[in-house]
Amino acid sequence: MNIRRSPLxxxxxxxxxxxxxxxxxxxxxxGHDVPGGGFAGGLIASSALLLVFLTFGSRGLERALxxxxxxxxxxxxxxxxxxxxxxxxxxxTFLTYTYASVTVPIIGDIKVSSxxxxxxxxxxxxxxxxATAVLRLGTETS
Amino acid sequence: xSTMATLPIVxxxxxxxxxxxxxxxxxxxxxxxxxxxxxSVAVAIWLLVTVDQDGAIVVAIGGWAAPVGISLxxxxxxxxxxxxxxxxxxxxxxxxxxxxxxxEELRGFHAVYQMLAAGVALALLTGDLFTLFxxxxxxxxxxxxxxxxxxxxxxxxxxxxxxxxxxxASALLLTAIGLIYAVTGTVNLADLTVKLDAVPGGLRAGLxxxxxxxxxxxxxxxxxxxWLPDSYPLAPTPVTALFAGLLxxxxxxxxxxxxxxxxxxxxxVTLMLVxxxxxMIVGVLGxxxxxxxxxxxxxxxxxxxxxxxxxxxxxxVAGVAAAIVFVVHQIIVKASLFLVGGLVESSEGTxxxxxxxxxxxxxxxxxxxxxxxxxxxAGFPPFSGFxxxxxxxxxxxxxxxxxxxxxSLLASVLTVFSMTKIWGGVFWGKPKDGSPFPxxxxxxxxxxxxxxxxxxxxxxxQPLVEYAERAAVDLMAxxxxxxxxxxxxx
Numbered sequence: 001m002n003i004r005r006s007p008l009x010x011x012x013x014x015x016x017x018x019x020x021x022x023x024x025x026x027x028x029x030x031g032h033d034v035p036g037g038g039f040a041g042g043l044i045a046s047s048a049l050l051l052v053f054l055t056f057g058s059r060g061l062e063r064a065l066x067x068x069x070x071x072x073x074x075x076x077x078x079x080x081x082x083x084x085x086x087x088x089x090x091x092x093t094f095l096t097y098t099y100a101s102v103t104v105p106i107i108g109d110i111k112v113s114s115x116x117x118x119x120x121x122x123x124x125x126x127x128x129x130x131a132t133a134v135l136r137l138g139t140e141t142s
Numbered sequence: 143x144s145t146m147a148t149l150p151i152v153x154x155x156x157x158x159x160x161x162x163x164x165x166x167x168x169x170x171x172x173x174x175x176x177x178x179x180x181x182s183v184a185v186a187i188w189l190l191v192t193v194d195q196d197g198a199i200v201v202a203i204g205g206w207a208a209p210v211g212i213s214l215x216x217x218x219x220x221x222x223x224x225x226x227x228x229x230x231x232x233x234x235x236x237x238x239x240x241x242x243x244x245x246e247e248l249r250g251f252h253a254v255y256q257m258l259a260a261g262v263a264l265a266l267l268t269g270d271l272f273t274l275f276x277x278x279x280x281x282x283x284x285x286x287x288x289x290x291x292x293x294x295x296x297x298x299x300x301x302x303x304x305x306x307x308x309x310x311a312s313a314l315l316l317t318a319i320g321l322i323y324a325v326t327g328t329v330n331l332a333d334l335t336v337k338l339d340a341v342p343g344g345l346r347a348g349l350x351x352x353x354x355x356x357x358x359x360x361x362x363x364x365x366x367x368x369w370l371p372d373s374y375p376l377a378p379t380p381v382t383a384l385f386a387g388l389l390x391x392x393x394x395x396x397x398x399x400x401x402x403x404x405x406x407x408x409x410x411v412t413l414m415l416v417x418x419x420x421x422m423i424v425g426v427l428g429x430x431x432x433x434x435x436x437x438x439x440x441x442x443x444x445x446x447x448x449x450x451x452x453x454x455x456x457x458x459v460a461g462v463a464a465a466i467v468f469v470v471h472q473i474i475v476k477a478s479l480f481l482v483g484g485l486v487e488s489s490e491g492t493x494x495x496x497x498x499x500x501x502x503x504x505x506x507x508x509x510x511x512x513x514x515x516x517x518x519x520a521g522f523p524p525f526s527g528f529x530x531x532x533x534x535x536x537x538x539x540x541x542x543x544x545x546x547x548x549x550s551l552l553a554s555v556l557t558v559f560s561m562t563k564i565w566g567g568v569f570w571g572k573p574k575d576g577s578p579f580p581x582x583x584x585x586x587x588x589x590x591x592x593x594x595x596x597x598x599x600x601x602x603x604q605p606l607v608e609y610a611e612r613a614a615v616d617l618m619a620x621x622x623x624x625x626x627x628x629x630x631x632x
Contacts, residue, residue: 070165075159075162093204093205
């Protein structure tokens, strides 16, 4: 695609994308305690991808996300199911959450919940889905 | 135990995820899809046997007990339909893979197919009205993809009708659920059985009919059926067979479940019987007017839905049991008839009655597959359709609803008439010159297996009827469902 790039958009994207991605990861990690979560985080990360697409076109998006977005969708679904199975194995029911405390030097105790795995699945799935949609709808067909 | 009841949903979901990951290789997708479908059949049959012996299995998903959390309830009715639909899903998938064109043309076919299977399983197992809505959405979204991918002028127009009707029905269903929640404060089916008792009679009836209408759109009852014969015939054969066998029947299941559980009646419901009669007659008259195998069969879907609604409308154990038997029979027979129709299309190049002649001479084996299914649909003894219709007629006599029973018999005669139209037009007559196109062996095997399952149902009619009666007793006994679901912790 041949787009005349606005310098303002390019500069804006270069600053916004890392911020958005960082914020999305923050939402993903805190999601099971405070407002946030995989879906909200995934959408924010997708909006970063959307910015990349608007600025650098589908080539740019493919460079920024160098994996097959549809496989990413499948991976996300698989992770979410895996989180459900963790509950099945440790607590006896599908999707029941379980957690373990991990001691990390300097930071201290961190609770790792299987919800985080579920959220990570949703996060991945949302990114994969939005990227698929953008690439399918936004790429010129021959 | 509780693990097994979640597997019918988890297996297809996991398979969908894996097919998406490996989608560079169609072969791997096919292996995963078929393996998942075989596993689903095995699990469903295990559930069928276990639930009948040891009673229903209830799972509180995520460890949240009802009415707060979402329960999965694998009772007799749910697992019977689960097993039947799993068999149909497997046969249709083998047909689709053997036909090759379906999954070669549609990228991600296997993922969508497994999502649809997951939606069907969730709809059957859920004990929660809102989750039922979600299950319908999963099913419908998958069906939109399957129906619209072969885009062309006519196809897109017909698919648009289907999608718009689907969306309107979903919006209405959501509204109905919202209203029920506003009135009672719960969407858990078991909880609703009690909470609805406090609701004034008129309001309760209104909610009941609203739900009946919404699921009626999905089940294609009169007068809400017109979208079906327009859209179904245009999809690829395996997709049509799947829709015909499963989707409308899940609508009927939802009607049976919600009406018996939430809006029980002491005697026959006249309005329901009138709707059932009209659905039967209008559907079959529409079928007679058609000139294409798939279109004829599509109108028959509508007509046969009427029989199921009739069984429910009697509101007796015998009536509901007969409706259940009929649903099982229809899932298998309808899917196999469409697959046979697809075989005719594959070997002759078209399914138009005027253009095809003498298939009985040209490909006798296709005729041999068509005949038992067609006779079964029309209700000839000793086929499974006869078993279902006999049970329905007996149930009708039991409550003295002579009129609707008469209508159903008339509709049966007309069904025979339209089947002879296919038989006379397609299978008899002077064969045209040239040999038929070759048909992939897997397509024939898949169709033959499904026809064989139909015959097994006919032979094993007694156990099926008894099973359906036990399921109907569960449904009609007040408080059974509530007793099952409430208090289950994980």
